[in-house]
Amino acid sequence: MSQEASQDFSLGKVQVASSPQERFDEYLQSKGKRTTQQRRALVECVFEEHDHFDADELLEMISRHAEGAGVSRATVYRTLDELVEAGLLRKMDLGGRAVYEHDYGYPQHDHLYCQLCRKLIEFRSEELMAIRDAVAAKHSFRVTGHRLIVSGVCEECSHKRHRRHSPLDLI
Amino acid sequence: MSQEASQDFSLGKVQVASSPQERFDEYLQSKGKRTTQQRRALVECVFEEHDHFDADELLEMISRHAEGAGVSRATVYRTLDELVEAGLLRKMDLGGRAVYEHDYGYPQHDHLYCQLCRKLIEFRSEELMAIRDAVAAKHSFRVTGHRLIVSGVCEECSHKRHRRHSPLDLI
DNA sequence: ATCGATGCAAACTGTTTGCATATTT
DNA sequence: AAATATGCAAACAGTTTGCATCGAT
Numbered sequence: 001m002s003q004e005a006s007q008d009f010s011l012g013k014v015q016v017a018s019s020p021q022e023r024f025d026e027y028l029q030s031k032g033k034r035t036t037q038q039r040r041a042l043v044e045c046v047f048e049e050h051d052h053f054d055a056d057e058l059l060e061m062i063s064r065h066a067e068g069a070g071v072s073r074a075t076v077y078r079t080l081d082e083l084v085e086a087g088l089l090r091k092m093d094l095g096g097r098a099v100y101e102h103d104y105g106y107p108q109h110d111h112l113y114c115q116l117c118r119k120l121i122e123f124r125s126e127e128l129m130a131i132r133d134a135v136a137a138k139h140s141f142r143v144t145g146h147r148l149i150v151s152g153v154c155e156e157c158s159h160k161r162h163r164r165h166s167p168l169d170l171i
Numbered sequence: 172m173s174q175e176a177s178q179d180f181s182l183g184k185v186q187v188a189s190s191p192q193e194r195f196d197e198y199l200q201s202k203g204k205r206t207t208q209q210r211r212a213l214v215e216c217v218f219e220e221h222d223h224f225d226a227d228e229l230l231e232m233i234s235r236h237a238e239g240a241g242v243s244r245a246t247v248y249r250t251l252d253e254l255v256e257a258g259l260l261r262k263m264d265l266g267g268r269a270v271y272e273h274d275y276g277y278p279q280h281d282h283l284y285c286q287l288c289r290k291l292i293e294f295r296s297e298e299l300m301a302i303r304d305a306v307a308a309k310h311s312f313r314v315t316g317h318r319l320i321v322s323g324v325c326e327e328c329s330h331k332r333h334r335r336h337s338p339l340d341l342i
Numbered sequence: 343a344t345c346g347a348t349g350c351a352a353a354c355t356g357t358t359t360g361c362a363t364a365t366t367t
Numbered sequence: 368a369a370a371t372a373t374g375c376a377a378a379c380a381g382t383t384t385g386c387a388t389c390g391a392t
Contacts, residue, residue: 032346034347034391034392035391036347037391038348054381055382056381071348071349073349074349074350074384075348078348078383096264096267096356096380097380097382098381112310115315121310121312123306123309123310125306127298127302132319132321135283135294135296136321136323139283139326141285141292141321141324142324142329143323144323146320148319148320149317150317151314151315151318152307152312152315153312153313153315154311155310155312158311203370204372205371206366207366209372209373226356226357241374242374243374244357244375245357245373246372248358249358249373267381
């Protein structure tokens with residue numbers, strides 16, 4: 001799952017023109033923003049591995065990752081917003097906290113969400129898109145995206161014994 | 172849309188045995204909890220009309236609704252949790268805040284979410300359920316429910332000119 | 343040198359909780 | 368009377384923001 005440097009961005013799915021770093025730089029330039037050490041470090045850290053994470057986890061990762069460079073909580077939040085706006089990350093709301101995942105060069109997909117271990121399992125479905133678009137059309141609704149989360153219990157957890165991670169989960 | 176008293180709970184879709192009040196009382200009893208004025212008032216208020224609402228809106232509604240009876244914010248939150256656990260309400264997370272809707276006697280459905288006016292439009296799709304279950308089966312995942320939110324712009328809003336309700340919306 | 347970015351801490355939003363008091367059974 | 372519910376205010380978690388300072392252009 002983990003890969004050393006951010007080099008292969010095809011991630012087995014969609015070919016993209018440039019690395020997340022390059023793409024982010026482009027975005028920053030276009031907005032008159034600057035390429036700083038912390039933004040650079042954050043992008044590197046975020047795209048090192050494809051996974052789901054929240055702001056706190058990224059904050060922790062970055063402090064472990066970049067040897068000397070510490071990035072403040074505020075900057076993490078600010079940069080996450082920028083990465084979303086730049087189209088590099090996708091944001092979703094899960095159980096009250098914001099969770100992020102790669103968007104750039106990554107195909108549309110949905111999730112199975114295990115209520116016990118909080119794991120997210122990705123899946124793709126063409127039919128789903130078709131249904132979505134058909135329904136939208138019926139309502140003259142212009143779709144910009146969708147989010148499907150199927151919640152339940154993953155295979156692993158249904159073997160272990162039932163202990164919740166948190167009492168009342170939003171799905 | 173609005174109806175005077177809570178009498179017809181078939182709501183045109185699914186027949187249910189008893190009113191939300193009765194159902195809630197049952198739940199409370201089974202848990203050794205008590206039927207209080209504020210719980211009664213809240214249920215009445217919640218089921219007066221089928222709509223989506225958050226805790227603050229309910230708090231406001233209840234203060235307008237029950238003439239003398241004020242219900243505290245804490246009790247609103249506590250009762251909402253109970254209503255969800257009793258199976259009367261469904262909770263979803265939309266843009267950071269919790270939004271509730273009728274569950275009891277109301278069929279499974281999903282939503283189109285207008286990013287401009289924040290309106291939720293309900294729709295039903297059998298195929299969707301089929302896809303959901305097929306995918307889950309493939310992953311040996313035990314489904315307890317799902318949430319699909321298709322976001323975009325509703326018909327009305329695509330006529331008006333583009334002004335967002337909030338800058339960065341979670342979907 | 344200029345103007346945007348960062349870090350810090352304080353502010354905020356939505357929600358939860360401890361505790362003394364009020365209510366239901 | 369016993370035990371649960373309520374209201375209040377304080378505590379919380381996650382996130383945002385004002386401001387002085389730092390750093391990229």
